[in-house]
Amino acid sequence: MPESAWKFLFYLGCWSYSAYLLFGTDYPFFHDPPSAFYDWTPGMAVPRDIAAAYLLQGSFYGHSIYATLYMDTWRKDSVVMLLHHVVALVLIVASYAFRYHNVGILVLFLHDISDVQLEFTKLNTYFKARDGSYRRLHALVADLGCLSFSFSWFWFRLYWFPLKVLYATSHSSLVSVPDIPFYFFFNALLLLLTVMNIYWFLYIVAFAAKVLTGQMRELKDLREYDPSEAPNPKPSKAE
Template sequence: MPESAWKFLFYLGSWSYSAYLLFGTDYPFFHDPPSVFYDWTPGMAVPRDIAAAYLLQGSFYGHSIYATLYMDAWRKDSVVMLIHHVVTLVLIVSSYAFRYHNVGILVLFLHDISDVQLEFTKLNVYFKSRGGSHHRLHALAADLGCLSFSLSWFWFRLYWFPLKVLYATCHSSLRSVPDIPFYFFFNALLLLLTLMNLYWFLYIVAFAAKVLTGQVRELKDVREYDAAEAQSPKPSKAEKPLRNGLVKDKRF
């Protein structure tokens, strides 16, 4: 629960700020994706509001690499999650250095919304059974959150992301700047990110199939290891920290 609470608050704040940049300012990037490369020049100045978003996101994903290894619960997709954090951090640093910051804001906006809904859903799953009783309000919120998360993942990451981001970086960039540097490097990372989005979408489809066939009657994270399954492949130590660094009390 502490892990999901922290991530929910971060993603909600970061996505809200990205939404503000795209819809509360004069930046036309969402409605006109090719505009991310209008007047592009090497070494161009990065606006302070966009630089602030980059500082926030870069520090978070730098921490997330450490957190995935040593603090968060180890899951079936943790290796892919670790690769995702490394790729994301490289994208953040390189896009800032190459002055692809305009498209970077669009990428962050399209991805963070799904994480907000994922962590919101998980929090309500944890809250619905507590104190020896079942809380219907949290159960309903978890069900609605799961539905919203599944739809937003497809719409934002698998539909809008290729339509807006990949179209702009793969096609529009060459029309605006025919000899734009680091073209293949940057697009290779974005395509790798797309493949990881497809990989996680398979988890969503697998969970939906189990619900429809009656194999699962209540929400749970299908990435979690069950108690009866093999032990986590994560390296262990004599005094292993639990989620978010909380040390286990041997009295319990």
């Protein structure tokens, strides 16, 4: 529960800030993704409000690599999660260094909302059986959160992400800057991110199938090991 509480607060704050940048300022990147590359030049200045978001997110994913290895609960997808954190950190650092920060804010906005809902749902799942008593309100909120999380994962990461981000980086960037540097490097990492999003969506589909067929009556994270299973040992600091 402490792990989920910490992540919920972090993702909620970061997503709220990125939503403010995209909808509360003059940045048009959500409604007009190709504008992320309008007037793009090497070494262009990074606005302070975007730089602040990058500093916060970069420090978090740097910590997350360590946390996944030594602090967080080891799950069936922990190796993929570790790869995700490495890819995310490389994208954050490289996009800042090579001035692809405009589209980077859009990437962060489209991904953080699902994590907010995931951790919120997990918290209510833990709370519903607190102190040995069943709490119907938390159970209802967890069920609704699960539905909302599943929909938002598909809509934000598997629909809007290709429609807005991949379209802008793979097509619009070449229209605005025909010789834009590191084109294949960034698009390869973004495509890898898409593959990982599809991988985790398969967990969501498997979860929904078990609920609909009556194989699962209580919400449960399918990534977590059952007590009867022998989880892979976590790396130790001494290794």
